[in-house]
């Protein structure tokens with residue numbers, strides 16, 4: 001994607017442009033502490049962070065939709081033997097913020113910044129290299145509905161996987177999930193502003209997209225958040 005195309009894309013897409021410096025400064029408190037505990041009922045420290053670190057490892061990891069870089073920075077000790085960490089996002093501000101945070105946390109390997117949309121096909125140089133690819137709190141930000149938007153994203157990111165690699169992540173479900181009052185309000189406001197695009201997202205339709213693309217899928221729900229992992233891309237079958 002060219003710089004002007006990227007700028008246009010960000011203008012069109014509040015799912016990425018929303019994350020300015022002020023929002024990033026508040027993000028960990030508001031999203032990872034308050035919202036995850038009280039609105040989504042999926043605690044960061046006891047549920048999401050352990051799920052993030054569980055699949056990390058190997059020579060190279062790709063984190064897509066980086067936000068503040070909380071997960072790779074907090075998991076930096078586990079990443080010590082991982083030679084390359086690629087950070088991919090449509091917003092250049094989040095990329096710079098996350099990279100600085102991961103470095104400050106002591107990660108010594110190579111950090112690659114990839115400034116592009118997850119909907120766009122990956123460059124040739126990223127294909128077949130990554131042992132793990134994380135998509136944390138990305139799907140619910142993207143416009144569109146499951147299974148289509150997930151199938152589109154999986155088609156873009158799957159070529160990045162090394163043999164035996166895993167794609168995994170977490171996403172907040174839409175209106176049909178058992179939201180509490182706080183969660184319903186946030187879903188309504190964020191969807192109206194275009195920060196979220198998850199009104200019709202269901203676990204079943206995400207699972208459809210995952211099972212259409214991978215032989216091995218795990219999917220579990222904690223509160224109104226779905227945690228998923230997928231391995232063995234179906235197109236790679238002989």
Ligand SMILES: C[S@@+](CC[C@H](N)C(=O)[O-])C[C@H]1O[C@@H](n2cnc3c(N)ncnc32)[C@H](O)[C@@H]1O
Pocket residue numbers: 015016017019064065066067068069070088089090091094116117118119135136137138141142
């Ligand atoms: C809710 S934040 C998630 C941050 C972090 N992964 C977490 O779980 O706390 C969503 C991130 O996705 C990025 N994003 C939104 N739309 C995107 C797109 N089409 N392609 C790549 N990144 C995108 C935003 O810029 C933001 O950094």
